[in-house]
Amino acid sequence: MTVYPSRKPEPYIKATCPECINALEFLPASGLANQKVQVKCWSCEKTVDFELDSSGTDLKSKVAKSRFSRKRGTDDSPLSTEYYDLLGVGAAATQDEIKKAYRKMAIKYHPDKNRDDPTAEEKFKKISEAYQVLSDPKLRKRYNEYGEENGVKPDGGFVDPEEFFRQSFGGERFVDIIGEISIGRDMREALETADSEPSENDQQLTPEQKAEREAQKEKLEQERAETRAKRVDTLVTKLVNKLSLYTELPDNSPNSVAAFTNIVQIEAEDLKHENYGVELLHAIGGTYTMKANQYLGKSVAFGLGGMFHSVREKSYIFSETVGTLRTAFDLQSSFSELAKAEEKGLTDEERSKLEEEAAQKGLQAIWRGSKLEVESVLRDVCDKVLGDTTVSKETRKDRAVALKIIGSVYCKVRPDISPDDLPMNPEARTSSSSSAA
Secondary structure, three states: OOOOOOOOOOOOEEEEOOOOOOEEEEOOOOOOOOOEEEEEOOOOOOEEEEEEOOOOOOEOOOOOOOOOOOOOOOOOOOOOOHHHHHHOOOOOOOHHHHHHHHHHHHHHOOHHHOOOOOOHHHHHHHHHHHHHHHOOHHHHHHHHHHOOOOOOOOOOOOOOHHHHHHOOOOHHHHHHHHOOOOHHHHHHHHHHHHOOOOOHHHHOOOHHHHHHHHHHHHHHHHHHHHHHHHHHHHHHHHHHHHHHHHHOOOOOOHHHHHHHHHHHHHHHHHHOOOOOHHHHHHHHHHHHHHHHHHHHHOOOHHHHHHHHHHHHHHHHHHHHHHHHHHHHHHHHHHHHHHHHHHHHOOOHHHHHHHHHHHHHHHHHHHHHHHHHHHHHHHHHHHHHHHOOOOOOHHHHHHHHHHHHHHHHHHHOOOOOOOHHHOOOOHHHHHHHHHHHO
């Protein structure tokens, strides 16, 4: 049996590097109570500052072990700033600043972008936890007062970061319309498409290894195809049920059509408040309208109407695909520029600016990829709904009319406008005040 050596315990202080968000520990010299010390990170090799507490054996910002400790932070001076540090914001940051910082950090440390970093997933989880707490006013207040180690968690615990990231586009409210979106997969595929040349490692694989890789790829593609087919079938059932509110109307009088339209408008006004709600409604509405016009156009000018809309659809798909690939290329270019700039040396301001630009392009790439997937799935859903031979031709026509109504309503949805969004000419404001007087 192997005998393992041991060592004398040392009072190492555990901390997190604010630069690379890796865990580290260090052993300060004695007699440094209430003093700042500089520590070189083992991972990024950058020097960072930490402030020791009155004992000199722990960090001053370390959370008290007991929730009922006399020490208690405030909103202006939180007991712990670790979550704020993870997102790179101050304790006074607004909700918009916190959301913006989260998106930037989540893309920067997404595991798919850091495959060579074994700690990337853990960083991603910590960033997600920080956002989930700081984006909730009640949890943020509790965190400011008691810190992380005293039960500061959302109801039901922290959400899986991939699932939480997915909620950035529609969330649960859109699942019955578009199904589940795989954000991480869309981003990965877009980036891999942009880098299509075979790597040196691929060229060195043996025939057996290449065959094994191809078999794994085929298996994954088959699983993905099966998942997509189930998703389409589920959405077909849900869409048929929604359209039945129109197809089962006792008559097609203006009042009946208006009642159905009003139901759709109420739904759309509710959905638009979700993340990317307006953009998703426009994408869904555009697909519904295009497919409805295709079907209804088959009976116009010997079918030429349907052919016209089919050509328009193919042109739109090509345009969107090219746009998505360009976004992926642009994102890859931004990461390359950031890497080169890092090698030459950057100020904090320059690094922050480049990271912000990359984060915005990353978010755009994810959205474009997700939109492309959603529209592709919905086209298949509409084709099945309108090509259903188990119902009469008249019912299929009514479905197409209802689909066009829903599409029209969705496409007309606009974001809410507050008074602050309306620019007012000073002269107009003066004139208005004079009129009121």
